[in-house]
Amino acid sequence: MYQGHHSDGSGVQKHSAGALYPYVIGVRERQRDDGTFARSWFVLGPKCPAAGFECPTSDEAVAHAEQCLGRRPSAAEKASQQWQAYQASRAAH
Secondary structure (H helix, E strand, O other): OOOOEOOOOOEHHHHHHOOOOOOEEEEEEEEOOOOOEEEEEEEEOOOOOOOOEEEOOHHHHHHHHHHHOOOOOOHHHHHHHHHHHHHHHHHHO
16 A cells, blocks of 8 residues: 655655755746846745745755755855864964
8 A cells, every 4th residue: 555655765745845855945926017027936944934035046045945954054154164274274384
């Protein structure tokens, strides 16, 4: 009997949502006054506001979801890592 899981034990929902599960990225198109459309991306998930976290590009939406998942350092963490690398390189000379 089908139980809704894959052979690796992951749920069908997780597989369908992709590698960013439980975060979902969507796109919004809004018509401007001149008739053209403006596109923005949003991230929905546990650490996001109810309306989603809005991003100007799809790459930024993916980066935000990865950051929420702990796969990508925040700007502060990245700056700290760069500073530590700089200090280590100066100490080596």
